[in-house]
Amino acid sequence: MLTRRDALKLGSAAGAAVLFPVNRLASALSDDPPGVPPFSLPLPVPPVLKPAHRTADTDFYDMRISETELEILPGFRTRTLTFAGSFPGPTVRARRGREVVIRQFNGLRSPVTVHLHGAAVPASSDGHPMDPIAPGRARVYRYPNDQRAATLWYHDHTHELEAEQIYRGLSGAYLLSDPVETRLPLPTGEFDVPLLLRDAKFDSEGQFAFVPDDFTNRPTVLVNGRPQPHFEVKRKLYRLRLINGSNLEMFRFRLTSGAPFLQIAADGGFLRAPAVRPEIDLWPAERAEVLVDFRSVPPGTAVVLQNAVALSADKRDILQFRVGGGAPPSERESDVPSWSRTAFSPPRTEIPGWPATEPPRRQPTRTRRFVLGLDLASGRFLINGRGFDPDRVDATIEHGSTEIWEIVNGDAALGIQHSMHLHLVQFRVLDRNGKPEPAHDSFPKDTVRLYPGDVVRIQVTFDSHLGRFPFHCHFLDHAAHSMMGQFEVVPRR
Secondary structure, X not given: OOOHHHHHHHHHHHHHHOOOOHHHOHHHHOOOOOOOOOOOOEOOOOOEOOOOXXXXXXXEEEEEEEEEEEOXXXXXXXXXXXXXXXXXXXXXXXXXXXXXXXXEEEOOOOOEOEEEEOOOOOHHHOOOOOOOXXXXXXXXXXXXXXXXXXXXXXXXXXXXXXXXXXXXXXXXEEEEEOHHHHHOOOOOHHHEEEEEEEEEOEOOOOOEOOOOOOHHHOOEEEEOOXXXXXXXXXXXXXXXXXXXXXXXXXXXXXXXXXXXXXXXXXOOEEEEEEEEEOOEEEOOOOEEEEEEEOOOOOOOOEEEEEEOOOOOHHHOEEEEEEEOOOOOOOHXXXXXXXXXXXXXOOOEOOOOOOOOOOOOOOOOOEEEEEEEEEEOOOOEEEEOOEOOOOOOOOEEEEOOOEEEEEEEEOOOOOOOOEEEEEOOOOEEEEEEOOEEOOHHHOOOEOEEEEOXXXXXXXXXXXXXXXXXXXXXXXXXXXXXXXXXXXXXXXXXX
């Protein structure tokens, strides 16, 4: 008998068959491996990469990109694409004002390129899709780190391969700090934790099963590379850096305790003011930094991080916090007031010394319009009716210019979501369908969500580096099949 689950599998496979070869669809119908009991595995925290050497103003690193067999599911060795043998890749902790130089050696049989998402870097180190590292070769990437503190992440960006290679493991966190943080009473050390979240499907042998655009058939959510882990926490404040590293999965985070988050940062760094949020929406590639307050939670309590918009019940519970004891709050912690739905009604709270992070106030000189949509005849995802052409520049922009980009999701009838990511820059979301975007979702941003039929306006200032950079949908299965363009920043005439 055909079950509802089988019907979903067949429906996903049939949709993918329009676009992709039949021999790549077998995994959509393969049996899942034995389920992992919820919260039975501990949360791993990715290792922090150590510099190979340092100078007065630069940290030098070496990474090898390779296929590595790792235990993701108990009892299985999964072939995983890794940076430095780690899944996710090791965390790079950088400081504003200190350059980071990373030598990436490609030990794969396929080309690979590395993009530092959210960073303002020279075009030569941006990881352009058409500038890959050949198998057996190395490339040096230079990151000036002359921007504000932010939770960034690095990932593969090889043209037409990025969706599958990221899905199989090629991503990691890059945490950029700023001297201003030392003056803020924010959690540090073991209480400052990156959480890289993404969905996946495994076959009966515990291997990644990849079918493009198969969003209904990726039933496992991984947190730092483990399914539904648990995290032993103390009765302290925690700074969680949420990174949606999925190809297609959308999250709306909430806590089963009913306690809200205190959001302190978005994609590109600190918000203008911290915001009390009962739920946090993150689509692929978006990031949010939140404070979670366990100071008054009784020891022995279990609190679960959930996805309120999960497509299935087995994807709703993501991570279990197990609250233990802990030392009394530090003096710095005491400077952060408690917040809750009942005790604190305003939409924000104050943290002493919070930095002013207003977006630049500059007069736009031009408005551009980009329509994202699926072409049913060709099965390609397009921008303004055209697929990606590496020889075409879609926008030539003078350095220092400020522009408004009007981005349209043209797939209202098909009910398809999209997003838009611009390399190089952080932007301000002005409005969505004519209504102002909430402050916590407006700035600083490098990726913006687009529900079916949405019209979103963003304001962008191109005042850092010259050169050619991509912009694209960050639903990676869309970008890998042509939903990408290029802008070029040129010297001011």
